[in-house]
Each structure stands twice: as C-alpha cells, then as structure tokens.
Amino acid sequence: MPETIPADSVGLVTPITLHIDSPLLLDCGRSLPSYNLIYETYGELNSDASNAVLICHALSGDHHAAGYHSMEDKKPGWWDSAIGPDKAIDTNHLFVVSMNNLGGCKGSTGPTSINPETGKRYGPDFPIVTVPDWVNSQAVLADELNIQQWAAVVGGSLGAMQAMQWAISLPDRIKHALIIASAPKLSAQNIAFNEVARTAIKSDPNFHEGYYSEHDTLPRQGLGLARMLGHITYLSDEAMGAKFGRELRNETLNYDYGVEFQIESYLRYQSINFVERFDANTYLLMTKALDYFDPAKEFNDDLAATVASIEAKSLVISFTSDWRFSPERSQEIVDALLSAGKEVTYAEIEANQGHDAFLMPIPRYIEIMTIYMKQVIADSELS
Numbered sequence: 001m002p003e004t005i006p007a008d009s010v011g012l013v014t015p016i017t018l019h020i021d022s023p024l025l026l027d028c029g030r031s032l033p034s035y036n037l038i039y040e041t042y043g044e045l046n047s048d049a050s051n052a053v054l055i056c057h058a059l060s061g062d063h064h065a066a067g068y069h070s071m072e073d074k075k076p077g078w079w080d081s082a083i084g085p086d087k088a089i090d091t092n093h094l095f096v097v098s099m100n101n102l103g104g105c106k107g108s109t110g111p112t113s114i115n116p117e118t119g120k121r122y123g124p125d126f127p128i129v130t131v132p133d134w135v136n137s138q139a140v141l142a143d144e145l146n147i148q149q150w151a152a153v154v155g156g157s158l159g160a161m162q163a164m165q166w167a168i169s170l171p172d173r174i175k176h177a178l179i180i181a182s183a184p185k186l187s188a189q190n191i192a193f194n195e196v197a198r199t200a201i202k203s204d205p206n207f208h209e210g211y212y213s214e215h216d217t218l219p220r221q222g223l224g225l226a227r228m229l230g231h232i233t234y235l236s237d238e239a240m241g242a243k244f245g246r247e248l249r250n251e252t253l254n255y256d257y258g259v260e261f262q263i264e265s266y267l268r269y270q271s272i273n274f275v276e277r278f279d280a281n282t283y284l285l286m287t288k289a290l291d292y293f294d295p296a297k298e299f300n301d302d303l304a305a306t307v308a309s310i311e312a313k314s315l316v317i318s319f320t321s322d323w324r325f326s327p328e329r330s331q332e333i334v335d336a337l338l339s340a341g342k343e344v345t346y347a348e349i350e351a352n353q354g355h356d357a358f359l360m361p362i363p364r365y366i367e368i369m370t371i372y373m374k375q376v377i378a379d380s381e382l383s
Contacts, residue, residue: 008084009076010042010067010091017107018144024102024137030127033116037141038107039063039099042083043091045145051380052147053089054138055079055098056155056162059230059286060278062106065098066091081361088369093377094151102137103129103285111281112213124210124281131158131165131293138162139170151380152176152373156358157325158286161293164333168295171311176376178369180317181358183329184303184336185294190324193233194287197226201280210281223280224271231270236321236354303336310337314344315372317365319357345372 005011018037025031040063045052055065057078066083068076083089083096100108103126111126118125142150153163153174160182167177186194201207204222208215244263259265299305314337318330327348337344349365351357357365 005068005071008086009080010084012071013040013042013064013067013069013077015040015063015069015107018141020140020144024133024140026127026133027130028128032102032109032127035102035109035137036107036113037099037102037109037137039097039141040065040067040077042066042096042098043094045095045147046380049095049145049147050149051093051151051377052095052097052142052145053376054142054150054153054166055083055089055096056134056138056153056159057098057101058155058157058159059290060274060283061159062104063098063100063108064106066096079359081359082366082369088366088373089154090373090377094373094380097141097145097147099138099141101129101134101286103282103289105279105282110279111210111285112279121213122281123213124284126281126285128285128288128292130289131161132169134162134289135165135169138166139173142173148173150174150176152178152376154178154180155182156180157182157355158290158293161290165293165295167310167312167314168306171309174312175379176372177310177312177314178317178372179314179330179333181319181322181325181330181355182333183325184296184306184332186291187329191291193229193324194291197229198284198287200225200229201284204280207280210284212280218275219280220275223275223278223283226283227271227274227278228267231267233324234355236323236352238321238352239354239356242352303332304339307333307336307342308340310340310342314342315369316344316346317349317358317368318347319349319351319353319355319365321352322355322357324355 021034023031023033064077065079066077085092100106103110105112111122115122153166155163160179163177166174201222204219206217207219247262296303296306316330318327334346347368
C-alpha cells in the first residue's frame with residue numbers, strides 16, 4: 001500500500017457506473033435491452049472536449065488503469081506506469097477514460113450480472129460480444145460524456161484491436177490510434193492456445209456447463225490452468241530464464257510430483273490469485289472476442305482496403321521478444337496503412353519481456369509513446 005500518493009500519480013480515483021436503458025444490438029444477433037458500463041476518468045476534460053483519450057484494456061484487464069481506489073491498495077491501476085501527471089499519457093493535459101468492457105466481470109454488464117429475464121446471473125447465457133460491439137458501447141459512453149471525437153484511442157494486445165476497430169468503424173471520431181503489441185487477426189496457433197484454455201475451464205467438474213454460481217462453486221482448477229497457459233505465452237523464454245532459470249525452491253530434488261522449481265511455484269501462485277478475481281465465463285467470452293477479430297474478412301481479406309476508411313494518424317509498436325503477437329504481425333498493419341496512403345509511425349522495441357512488455361515501463365517504449373502523445377496533445381489544442 002502507498003504510504004503517500006506519488007506526485008506523478010492520478011491519486012485516489014472512484015469508478016463511475018453508467019446505466020444505459022436503450023438496447024445495444026450485438027454482432028451475434030442478440031441484443032442487450034439495458035446494460036451498465038463502469039469506467040474511471042483521470043485529468044480534466046477541456047471546454048471543447050478535444051483532449052479526451054480512451055484506454056482500451058486487454059483480455060484480463062479492467063477499468064482501473066491508473067491511481068488508487070484507497071490508501072489500502074497494494075498496487076495502483078494496471079497501466080499506472082504510463083498514465084498520470086507528466087507521464088507518457090499526461091493527465092496534466094489529457095482527459096483519460098478507461099472502461100471495463102461489456103462481458104467483463106469488474107462492473108460492466110457481463111456473465112456475473114443478473115439477467116433481468118430470469119433474476120439469476122447470466123452465466124453462460126450472456127451473449128458473445130465482439131470487438132466491434134465493444135467499440136459501439138464505448139461510443140455510447142463517449143456520447144454520454146459529450147465527447148464527439150477522441151484525441152486518441154490507446155490499447156495493447158486485445159486493447160489495440162479495439163483502437164484499430166475504432167479507426168476503421170468510426171473514422172471521424174478518432175484523431176490518433178495507438179496500436180501496441182497486436183495483430184490484424186489471430187494466427188491459428190493463437191486460436192489454438194485459446195481453445196486449450198477454454199477446454200481446461202469447461203473440463204473442470206465444477207464448471208457445470210457455465211452455471212457454477214448456481215452450484216455455489218467455481219471452476220478453480222480449469223481457470224487456473226487456463227491462466228497458467230496464458231501466462232507462459234505472455235512471457236519470453238529469455239524473460240523466464242532470467243527471472244527463474246532452473247532454480248529450486250529447496251536445495252535438493254524431492255523425486256516426487258510436487259512443486260520443486262521456482263517457475264512452478266510462480267505459475268501456481270499466478271493461477272490461485274487469478275481464479276479469485278476473475279470470472280471463468282468472462283475468460284471464455286474474452287478469448288472468443290480475440291478469436292473473432294478479423295476486420296479484413298468483410299473486405300475479401302484485403303487489409304489495405306479495410307483501413308482505407310481510416311482518417312486517424314497511427315502509432316504502431318511491437319516488441320522483439322513478443323512471440324504471441326510478433327513484430328511481423330504489427331508490420332502487416334503498418335504495410336496496410338502505408339498502402340492505403342495513411343500516416344503511420346512504427347517502432348519495434350528491443351525488449352526481452354515477451355508479450356507482457358506492453359505493460360512495462362521500458363525506457364525506449366515510454367520515450368516513444370511520450371513523444372507521440374505530445375503530438376496528440378498539440379493536435380487536441382489546435383482543435
């Protein structure tokens with residue numbers, strides 16, 4: 001917990017819940033008659049609402065991107081290293097909005113919410129949502145905040161897919177897109193990883209076909225395995241080796257099947273911690289949204305034609321050791337934008353942390369984002 005709030009922190013923040021009574025039609029053909037969106041804001045919206053930045057979260061993220069909810073918090077929001085006064089996303093100049101996506105389990109309507117038709121939790125009956133659905137719901141939030149155009153939409157991984165979709169679907173409502181550690185669609189290998197994770201969850205005897213809350217239980221083993229698998233893919237071999245190597249928990253081998261290596265202990269800890277704070281049905285839903293993201297499908301798989309509608313300037317960032325979303329996948333996006341005559345800046349960051357590098361305060365990464373965001377600030381002040 002912080003003894004005092006750091007000077008470069010946004011400080012103590014309180015989430016806001018917005019209730020929407022108008023229906024939201026989803027890509028799957030179903031609709032939500034009403035729903036809640038929970039979000040946080042940092043900084044002040046200027047008089048013409050031209051300095052607003054939307055932060056989009058990745059698979060297991062949420063609306064709490066920066067600052068602290070209380071002085072008892074053990075750590076700040078998940079992207080506190082990048083958001084705050086005089087940080088890369090500078091809240092001295094920008095009004096930052098971070099929302100928990102629909103289908104989430106941290107306050108926006110999702111599988112853990114009460115289904116008004118049954119009076120019980122939605123569970124597996126919550127409709128599948130897609131990245132375009134999230135963009136549409138984020139646009140509803142923007143309307144409620146009287147934000148007609150985002151100065152920037154920023155995200156990493158699945159969050160970057162949302163930034164890209166914003167630029168494609170609502171080109172006049174976004175001036176800059178920051179697309180970090182992402183891809184124009186998942187590879188077959190990535191879809192395979194997601195399917196193994198979903199199978200682990202659904203095979204848990206406590207899963208009960210997704211109605212585990214009605215049985216007063218949780219599919220802890222399955223969700224924990226899914227998290228362990230995911231965590232392995234988010235790190236690089238070099239990062240794992242540097243952090244853990246083949247270090248043993250004790251000095252000698254036990255010659256049994258217990259936890260002996262530090263990496264085993266670390267993965268067990270990650271899985272146990274995760275299952276107590278994240279919902280299994282939400283995990284299934286988020287991985288499906290990842291699998292389904294493929295904006296070029298409607299354009300005969302022509303990515304250049306897909307991005308032809310984009311009016312925003314873009315910053316695309318990749319990381320050398322990210323094998324889940326390799327630099328080559330970011331370069332596909334850059335090449336498509338250039339082919340379509342769009343303005344794009346690209347940076348490949350030397351980093352050994354793997355896919356999780358996008359969450360870390362790597363000096364070169366933060367420097368590039370800071371420089372780019374200064375241009376975002378300048379453009380917002382010219383509006």
